[in-house]
Amino acid sequence: MELTRRNAIAMGAGALLIAGLPIRVSAAAEDAIAAFTGGAEVGAGDISLTAPEIAENGNTVPIEVSSDTAVEIMVLATGNPTPGVATFKFGKLAGSRAASTRIRLAGTQDVVAVAKLEDGSFVQASSTVKVTIGGCGG
């Protein structure tokens, strides 16, 4: 079987599902991940993504990514018209391999972080962020 990028992504997603992480990724996000990984398999491991379960304001959602061994972390908002958010690069002398920023989300969706580790492997984490019209809590 010829291993295409898309197949590789599907395998990566499959591995994540086994790890219990839900992932729903748009074609544009799939392509971005494939470009980042060069089609390599994406596992779970040394990557943490912190995001709110429900966004207080979908226009500015605080997120944080960290990994002890990452050289690069790419963040995608998979449900946005343009999924790419940022790619953070860490050098050998980085005191801590963590970054936080705020992102805009078009609606309820999965935010995905893919890290390239020092050993050349790729790991991924995802978190569903709900964007709601609110009201009625009580």
Place this chain on the structure above:
Amino acid sequence: MISRRDFMQTSMAAAALYGSSGFGNWSRLAAQQLMTQDKLLEFDTFGNVSLIHITDIHAQLKPIYFREPSVNIGVGGNKGAVPHVTGADFRKLYGIDDGSPSAYALTHDDFSALAQSYGRVGGLDRVSTVINSIRADRPDALLLDGGDTWHGSYTCYHTQGQDMVNVMNALKPDAMTFHWEFTLGSDRVNEIVEGLPFAALGQNIFDAEWDEPAELFPPYKFFERGGVKIAVIGQAFPYMPIANPGWMFPEYSFGIRDENMQAMVDDVRSQGAELVVCLSHNGFDVDKQMAGKVTGIDVILSGHTHDALPEPVLVGETIIVASGSNGKFVSRVDLDVRDGRMMGFRHKLIPIFSDVITPDAEVTKVIDAQREPYADVLSEVIGRTADDQMLYRRGNFNGTWDDLICDALISEREADIALSPGVRWGPSILPGQDITREDIWNVTSMSYGEAYRTEMTGEFLHVVLEDVADNLFNPDPYYQQGGDMVRVGGLGYRIDVTKPQGDRITEMTLLKTGEAIDPTKTYQIAGWASVNEGTEGPAIWDVVEAHIAKQGTISLDPNNSVKVVGI
């Protein structure tokens, strides 16, 4: 060394022991017509630490009636699990006799009849008596207030929470956490908190601009009680800027932040905490989930969803205590803490039967002083309920209070459809009872009570209902907000609670014509409690008062407009 299994057996044994000897007693006592204050408060003091928990008072200073829900649906992993058990199933689960005081306190059936026998519940002067009695057994007992205290009445609104602050200060709590307090606006909340004689806690209260812990609200506080070093960690309501108007407190951010909760637990443990208590306003299902993710919490005192449970729920080695709302219950939790860990507990959910528990005269005086300037306005009778009409709020989809509010919105605001928020506070009114202005404020008072009138397409109305339904029926509790479903007037629909967002609500019908809601058509919608800034309209309490005054006697048609499937 005690193993986890030993611990569980010990604590379950303690719970079971108390389940039969303390809690079950009410039923027998009722049969013997022997419900006395001493029996209600009877408690065999246990261990070396006592916690007293009260939560979600919603500014109810005086005794009230409060009917528990008949419909409380759990979804996902919480299907059929407490607190999603009501009525006869609840009584069977806890061994409660029909018609007993505990049946009256904890379930909805025969409510108006039982209310005639057992009377009103709550009243903070009665609560004070209970607290004093526990303090007589254990002078250094910790009193912890779970929040939703400075909201929910005429006097609270007009004093911007000062009446509740004054009365609660008389009860001398040790710590508190928050939810509706923030709807007073951040300036007012900050002003009160700066002067509070006890700890204002919230590990999840952050500065919105910098996403750093807010200085005014420390994450935890240490107490030395009974020779035990106790850490109380606060957990405010996570979804305040979403469920309530965030523009009123733009400096603050919340969220569950369970990774920070774990960091705080680890922090206090490393500082020598032998007992870790979480004073939470998460809501019960969120607390259950958090207890499974965060390790090292011994006790979660749970608020927000207004559940009253006669026994704690055990998740791992964490016990979760739910203490009801509106001043109706106080929980006492005695703990045996030895060698740096919790070895067992004894618990009692104490119902505040206002005719049985003697008021604390000192606190009565403080309460009366808060109410005296408003006495005439509060007591004015606006209407009355018909002899077969009760008014209550609780239930996942509707309650007669909201049916009445929706009727008022439709007739006073000339709308096709009315929406009323699914809040869980607000006392009940018995059949044939006068409805005073105070009663109307008790179910409508808030700092954003404008009754708006707007146009919505059928499609947008569907989006609104789907959005709120997901806040209640998302199978993952972390994505729930803890309110009930938005109440509707003039509209019928079918809901399948098992479906995902977007597919739950079908068969939307405009009741006045019987026609299906057309997604492209525009409808006149009246509602209140919008979270949007700049909402205009008359105050909801004035709209409801005008409607009740016109009706005189309130008699409502039974509400069969919501068809629920997937339970």
